[in-house]
Amino acid sequence: MSQLDDLKNAIKSRLGELECVIGWEQGYDPLHATPLFIRTEADLDRLIIGPLAVHNLATYLPGFKGKKIGVVVKGCDSKSVIQLLNENLINRDDVVVFGLCCDGVVSQRKIRAALPADPGFVESMEVGAQDLKISVAGQSATLKLSDVLADKCLICATPDAIISDVLIGAAHTPAPAASLACQDEFEAKSDAEKLAFWQETMSRCIRCYACRNACPMCVCRDHCIATSRDPLWISQDNSPAENMMFQMVHVSHLAGRCTECGECERACPVDIPLMLLRRFMNKQVKDVFELQAGTALEQTPPLLTFKVEEERINERGW
Secondary structure, X not given: OOHHHHHHHHHHHHHHHOOEEEEEEEOOOOOOEEEEEEOOHHXXXXXXXXXXXXXXXXXXXXXXXXXXXXXXXXHHHHHHHHHHHHOOOOOHHHEEEEEEEXXXXXXXXXXXHHOOOOOOOEEEEEEOOOEEEEEEOOEEEEEEHHHHEOHHHHOOOOOEOOXXXXXXXXXXXXXXXXXXXXXXXXXXXXXXXXXXXXXXHHOOOOOOOHHHHHOOOOOOHHHOOOOOOOOOOOOOXXXXXXXXXXXXXXXXXXXXXXXXXOHHHHHOOOOOOOHHHHHHHHHHHHHHHOOOOOOOOOOOOHHHOOOOOOOOOOHHHO
């Protein structure tokens, strides 16, 4: 029996007690998936898993708080579930977690760059064990999966769901901690080079807030500084300075909370490398507080607690 069949059977056995189960289905073309809200057994026929199941479905959970809900998660997504639980943003008794052992998901940006023609609409696609066969604009292309995996998958240490009520698939051997070449290259830049990089990059931002809306931990949208008028924190001026100000506030609000799911960067329509900021902040949090968000239950984010003296901050020595 396939991993998908196992998942369908697991969902079917619990569906009667749940408001719905959130999974994935094919989107507007064979290359794109979209969230699926499974309410009947007939909906299970549309369920898909695999390298196209890119969305972090934990993002939807706070909106269902108080209702009995099921969710399908990959390893990276499960960290968001843990973090939401740690902040009491969802209740464990209300969530049935169908965990997957994940082999990685694709980057649409990398696929676009590798195709011979603009993939405005993909005609057909076959997912193999090691490759993708795509037909677009009358042309066919075969892409190696390893070449188009999302960056987060290249350094993933948690491919299997950390928290689950049902775990589907064969477990992986955890990979050692690693860093991305693009992250190392960015952090090696001088302050002046970093400033010039972000000034150019943030000039592309259209302030659509897709990064905010896709983030599973950005839950204060009714009080968001981006839309607040009293007090007025950020203007609607679409300038690199104001755009960067929004991102810096977003990053600081996620300090010790960001699980590096990469949804902010994936959702960005102008390909701003937002994870450079998130990973940098997470590195500082890990160095100072020895904490990685979403890796263990009952962890309190460092900025949501207080100690008179922190073990790794020598304030008396300043």
